[in-house]
Amino acid sequence: MKPSSxxxxxxRTQARNAALLNxxxxxxxxxxxxxxxxxxxxxxxxxxxxxVMFCIWAFRNLAGYxxxxxxxxxxxxAAGGWLALWGMAICVLAWVWSLQTSFSLFREAxxxxxxxxxxxAAGQIKMDEARIILALSTLPEWKRGGEIxxxxxxxxxxxxxxxxxxxxxxxxxxxxxxxxxxxxxxxVTLALTxxxxxxxxxxxxxxxxxxxxxxxx
Numbered sequence: 001m002k003p004s005s006x007x008x009x010x011x012r013t014q015a016r017n018a019a020l021l022n023x024x025x026x027x028x029x030x031x032x033x034x035x036x037x038x039x040x041x042x043x044x045x046x047x048x049x050x051x052v053m054f055c056i057w058a059f060r061n062l063a064g065y066x067x068x069x070x071x072x073x074x075x076x077x078a079a080g081g082w083l084a085l086w087g088m089a090i091c092v093l094a095w096v097w098s099l100q101t102s103f104s105l106f107r108e109a110x111x112x113x114x115x116x117x118x119x120x121a122a123g124q125i126k127m128d129e130a131r132i133i134l135a136l137s138t139l140p141e142w143k144r145g146g147e148i149x150x151x152x153x154x155x156x157x158x159x160x161x162x163x164x165x166x167x168x169x170x171x172x173x174x175x176x177x178x179x180x181x182x183x184x185x186x187x188v189t190l191a192l193t194x195x196x197x198x199x200x201x202x203x204x205x206x207x208x209x210x211x212x213x214x215x216x217x
Contacts, residue, residue, distance in 0.1 A: 014034055014109070027043050046093060049090055050087045050089070058084075179192045
């Protein structure tokens with residue numbers, strides 16, 4: 001997976017998983033999971049640097065205790081206490097930074113959800129006559145019948161037709177927009193309208209274009 005300069009948009013689930021990994025696991029890993037490469041690498045580097053400093057201090061102390069256990073010489077005070085303090089401080093800094101990133105991811109996920117809702121709502125508005133005529137002019141193979149647009153696709157055989165129908169079904173599930181489908185051996189007729197809007201909407205014409213693209217594969 002290559003780092004990208006373009007930030008990918010995150011969902012609520014991705015933001016939640018990133019926050020859990022950042023705050024309950026290793027700071028920076030969740031940020032990387034969400035595609036924030038620069039922040040994630042720096043947070044992870046900070047945390048590891050602090051952890052290594054603390055481990056060095058702990059190792060020195062353990063070595064001193066073992067020296068005291070197997071050597072009659074009195075143990076001197078452990079040196080390098082600043083390593084422990086700086087190590088813990090750097091780890092806390094990495095944790096706080098990753099917490100800030102987690103909050104940022106949640107805010108972005110909320111904006112993505114709002115944008116999706118607004119886009120869906122816009123696609124549900126019934127189009128006026130002028131806009132319908134203009135949109136239909138970009139789909140010469142589609143015919144209008146009242147508040148429905150339809151097209152009949154021809155294929156070389158039945159399996160090819162069914163392959164197209166299955167692709168349309170998968171697309172319909174993703175778009176939450178389901179056409180009426182009529183299958184006659186090697187011919188498939190799709191009919192589109194937006195029932196909730198009581199007529200044709202931008203969603204119908206956008207779906208029609210996607211179906212045309214599928215028929216060419």
